[in-house]
Amino acid sequence: MTATDTTAPVPATPRGGTLTVRLWRGDASGGDYQTYSVPRRDNQTVLDVVTEVQRRQAPDLAYRFACRVGVCGSCAMMVNDTPRWTCRTHVSKVAEGGTITVAPLRNLPVIRDLATDMTDFFDKWQKAGGRFQGSATRDEPMAQVDPSSKARRMADAGIECINCGVCYSACDVVAWDKDYLGPAALNRAWTLLNDVRHADQKGTLDKAMAQGGCGSCHTQGNCMRACPVGISPTRAIAGIKRMSLLDFIGMRGR
Amino acid sequence: MSERQLFVLQRLSALVMAPMVLLHLGVILYATRTGLSAEAILTRTGSTWLWPAFYAAFVLAVTVHVPIGVRNVLREWTPLSRGAVNGIAIAAAAACLILGLRAVWAISGWAA
Numbered sequence: 238m239t240a241t242d243t244t245a246p247v248p249a250t251p252r253g254g255t256l257t258v259r260l261w262r263g264d265a266s267g268g269d270y271q272t273y274s275v276p277r278r279d280n281q282t283v284l285d286v287v288t289e290v291q292r293r294q295a296p297d298l299a300y301r302f303a304c305r306v307g308v309c310g311s312c313a314m315m316v317n318d319t320p321r322w323t324c325r326t327h328v329s330k331v332a333e334g335g336t337i338t339v340a341p342l343r344n345l346p347v348i349r350d351l352a353t354d355m356t357d358f359f360d361k362w363q364k365a366g367g368r369f370q371g372s373a374t375r376d377e378p379m380a381q382v383d384p385s386s387k388a389r390r391m392a393d394a395g396i397e398c399i400n401c402g403v404c405y406s407a408c409d410v411v412a413w414d415k416d417y418l419g420p421a422a423l424n425r426a427w428t429l430l431n432d433v434r435h436a437d438q439k440g441t442l443d444k445a446m447a448q449g450g451c452g453s454c455h456t457q458g459n460c461m462r463a464c465p466v467g468i469s470p471t472r473a474i475a476g477i478k479r480m481s482l483l484d485f486i487g488m489r490g491r
Numbered sequence: 492m493s494e495r496q497l498f499v500l501q502r503l504s505a506l507v508m509a510p511m512v513l514l515h516l517g518v519i520l521y522a523t524r525t526g527l528s529a530e531a532i533l534t535r536t537g538s539t540w541l542w543p544a545f546y547a548a549f550v551l552a553v554t555v556h557v558p559i560g561v562r563n564v565l566r567e568w569t570p571l572s573r574g575a576v577n578g579i580a581i582a583a584a585a586a587c588l589i590l591g592l593r594a595v596w597a598i599s600g601w602a603a
Contacts, residue, residue, distance in 0.1 A: 453567070482502055
């Protein structure tokens with residue numbers, strides 16, 4: 238993410254020149270890149286470019302977005318072979334010789350063009366034990382959680398995940414092992430394991446360590462490098478492994 | 492045995508093996524750099540029960556550690572079925588145990 242200079246005027250007009258955009262077009266049965274030309278504009282994001290192509294040149298182009306400002310996590314795509322939020326990626330940062338290449342997220346089945354089917358991705362959240370289970374009813378007082386406690390600080394480090402799928406797409410283990418739950422799901426499990434209100438600690442730990450769980454991670458760190466909000470699923474997975482070991486020998490502290 | 496138990500066993504056996512590997516490497520370096528003959532080495536390893544005990548423990552840790560790793564590698568990199576992978580891992584465990592204990596027996600001097 239880049240800082241925005243709020244004092245600069247925002248020119249809406251083309252600043253001259255054109256950008257060559259290679260967009261992947263096709264569906265589950267296959268496809269290929271098609272090339273488009275788009276006027277080059279100041280402060281132009283990759284999502285702006287895709288939208289411009291769809292509005293003016295290829296109305297049947299399928300892609301996904303909602304908020305346009307890096308909150309919703311729906312516009313992630315491969316930009317020059319790197320998974321990114323297209324809304325927070327400025328063309329000026331990624332254009333190589335006046336060209337950008339945009340493709341659907343890796344490691345997920347394509348529905349059409351730039352839109353992927355994220356069912357597997359979300360199913361794996363459940364498989365990793367990512368469902369919160371409360372330990373109190375609404376009649377009981379609110380849980381007192383010390384924000385400076387070690388467990389809460391570790392949960393906080395991973396809690397800002399918005400399920401965009403960038404880490405899942407960046408992960409090579411996901412690419413070659415279809416059972417692997419992936420960085421986002423395991424990061425979610427780690428935040429629950431550090432949440433004192435989560436009742437099913439054992440269930441989450443067992444699921445996160447089952448086949449396809451933390452044991453499959455190769456600690457390559459692609460997820461951590463790609464995450465647009467700076468979360469480190471690599472650290473979360475290492476934390477779950479450590480917790481599992483301590484739990485096994487009865488030394489897991491809270 | 493669950494995946495989680497296997498994972499923990501692999502880590503714990505690694506914990507046991509780490510200092511043993513260092514000591515084993517030290518023994519190798521010492522024996523080769525001081526020009527000891529095979530006979531002299533075997534005389535020393537057979538002079539106390541500590542060496543056979545050390546290497547027997549080493550063999551047991553290896554027997555736990557290696558097959559779990561072999562199983563992970565095969566499962567990730569080969570199209571073998573789960574049963575085949577488990578079979579190969581058990582065979583690897585048996586090989587480590589039998590060959591290892593045979594070697595411990597040899598350096599113990601008890602056969603002589």
